[in-house]
Amino acid sequence: MLSGEFHTSYAGDMGIFETRRARWVLAAFIIAVFAIPFVAGSYWLDVANRAAIAVIAATGLNILTGFTGQISLGNAAFLAVGAYTTAFLANHGAPFVIACPVAGIVAALAGMVFGIPSLRLKGLYLAMATLAAHFIIEFTSSHWEAVTGGVAGTSIPSPRILGYDFSDDRRLFFLIVPACIAHLYFAKNLFRTRVGKAFVAIRDQDISAEVMGVDVFRYKLLSFAVSSFYVGVAGSLLAYQARIISPENFPLGVAIDHLGMIIIGGLGSVLGSILGAVFLTLLPEVLRLAASALSGSFPHLVQLFTPLKVAVFGLTIVLFLIFEPDGLADLWRRVRNWFRLYPFSY
């Protein structure tokens, strides 16, 4: 009978997943994910890889905004820092295993610099400060031609590990998805241990966090660093996956997309970052399919696709804010609880 599982030790009770069944479900899910490259065509593999990259970036933003309460519009910029660092390093011969983590570290440093205003600023004011970060980095990436290739962009060789060339999306899948899983695992652990709890404490009550001995400013910067590290790694993977990056890859709209992902998925929830990122990556693809399926009967629909995408995005966020403010993660939790206690759901 599944209507309860009791732990006999604190170690067991503190496990990363609440029940044994959760572990099984997860294992099945991971197996299903790794079946994708064996069944999907390159179109859907491209989508899957972009979704996994978005999951890392959204988790990064969620660490900062959802868990630590620091609103940021700088995500596209930190993504750009990671991507351009990768482009620069890879074009100077650095292998993937160096370029990718270094991209994360450089983005983390950038995040810390632009996180300094969080010492004094909160909420909307901090959002404005991070917006400044966005424009500074956007300006730099379109004008520092020696490193970024300017508005024309720059190309990135495909990643290699031990001589194996991850040259297409099918192969990249086995690089990107494990990286994504590792980052999720790290985030999940982070929030059941000391540092992550300090982040959440700062979000909920910064004064009492300080009084409880949490060095609030240091931990805010740390949150900016961890968050931007995630986003930087996502940027690095994006560079390797897209093969060509230009400032057009990192408009403000990307930062807003990422905020949309964590709002729709659930602020302060690792699962929410996954659900939101996958949802918003799939949404335009589904719209695109629908538009092209209908284009036979309505040839002008293709031209409406772009505005349609924006409108559906906006509408989805508004609907979530009104009806499901805790996001998809909470919806999932309620469904799961209903099944867990089934047939005694009431």
Add this chain to the structure above:
Amino acid sequence: MKLISSALLVLCLAASAQAQQEIKVGGIFDLTGITSDVGKPYAQGVRDAVAWTNESGGINGKKIRLVDVDYGYKIPEAVAAYKRMTGDEKVIMINGWGTGDTEGLKAQVNQEKIPYVSASFSAHLTDPSKTPYNFFVGPSYSDGLRAWLRWVKEDWKDKSRNAKVAFFYGDNAYGKSPIEAGRRFCKDTGVDLVDEEIVPGAFQDATSQLLNMKQKGADYAYINVTTTGVSTILRDAKKLGLPTKFGSNPYGFGEALPQVAKEAAEGVTGVMVDVPFGEDVPGMKRLVDFHQKNHPSDTHDTFYVRGWTYVLVWSEALKRADKAGKLSGEGVKTALETLKDFDLGGLTAPVTYTSSDHRPTTTVNIYQIKNGKLTKAKQYEMERKPEWLGL
């Protein structure tokens, strides 16, 4: 069981037979982005020319299937579209559009041997030792600008000093493409480049840039943006009463310009790669016939003609590759490089590609707007200098 498997086999055979009859070509167009003013008629030209080719016998009996997409002039969208087209759709070649995306994809198309015939006339795409799979149909942006500067030199009558010119261009790869070539050519011909003004991707006002230019005292100015931007600049210049003589690149100059910019367009010169729609040249008949038959109420322009010339060029290459039994990316590239003085019936200059030079032509026509009409003013044969290859 046996029945099912044989049924499957039949289906597979039918599908592959179907596929054999069809040649898939990718189309990456701008229907909604900042260059959609000229991107839309161009895309229609390509689509119509494909339909016309299929009606008139196809590629030695095989039909072309155009797999096209609107990428909104966004490089990442073009990259994603490229992936889809080469991945699942397995297109044999691509008819592309913008300079930024075409230059961005050049390494990949080379690696994957996908001929990329793009509407970008960027001279950076003409050196086969660097970009063996890139092609376009017309003189390069750089040769266009050089020819226009030559026209300036001739038009300038005051021998006491050199003519002063300014460049206006967008902050993107297309805008910047011929600028370096133009800077050098000014020095070589004895024209003084006094000012460069950068305009944003989409803009409604160019007054501040024009006032800067006025201060520098430019006698001539070359505008390297698409028609909407050109007419904005012309209109604002007229408002400010500037005496500057303006010239335009091949995507800023077409039938729409005198219609939109009205008197402000009078006297403006421009590089024309293709003749205006309906021009009395032998190659125009099939366009007009197709137009009469399928959409007689539409209006067309030189960009629509450009779409046609592209299809006429690459469909000829497909035919030659098919005849040679090499209907592959590499085969199409080789076939393109066999085109020698390929005649387009006067729609644009004859086209030649060799394995060491992808400049299709160096003939540049300068048109001028007179009484609201596009009128041919001058034709230049630019030198095929080796040091200009790729610049």
Add this chain to the structure above:
Amino acid sequence: MSSPLLDISRVALRFGGVTAVSDVSFSVARGALNAIIGPNGAGKTSLLNCISGVYRPQQGRIVFDGRDITHLGPAHRTRLGIARTFQNIALFRGMTVLDNLLIGRHVHQKTGILAGGVYWGRGQKEEIRERERVEEIIDFLEIQPWRKQVVHTLAYGLQKRVELGRALALDPRLLLLDEPMAGMNAEEKEDMARYILDINEERGTTVIMIEHDMGVVMDLSHRVVVLNFGQKIADGAPEEVQSNSEVQAAYLGGQAA
């Protein structure tokens, strides 16, 4: 007699034109359970904020265990062993009871971000050890059934208890309680009083509490400091203070106003 645990001399705190605390001095012996009382707006909370470091007084000196802490930040003071609760509950609303208490263990832990993120070896051991430590406090305060509940869903009285637990988790040497029984019914007050006494007597923690309920103050505290308009008007044993005429006047005046 050994040196006092806390020594406050001539502390003054002003907010613009308002003087919240003026020239207050007193000291607290090790192991004491003292109270600060006074009418509303007398400056009690402000004084507590000066001790815990939330506010910096413009004047005066605060010495904790022989060390001048006047210029230290709140987090630093916490590490030295000063813990507090707030007059208006300031729990981490979105966290569970357990997590709130675990934040109390923050200063005693070493797990860094990497050790935490990979949850392996020493980091994992430490988390489990701290969990055991926190469970003791949960047992002591009898809040076992609500361990995994998010605190903002709990009843007010329980939240107060959790806040006490969070302060206790710090293993403080000096515990500052700002009206720990405000808004409680008689039964809850009795429980809270018992916890405070136990903390002071069994754990040997020095306690300073602000309280309006005179009955509780008289029953529990060893010494009482009385503030009025930011000034100390009395300091002594409960009976002494109660009979002080100035105190009586202040309270009557305070009530009349």
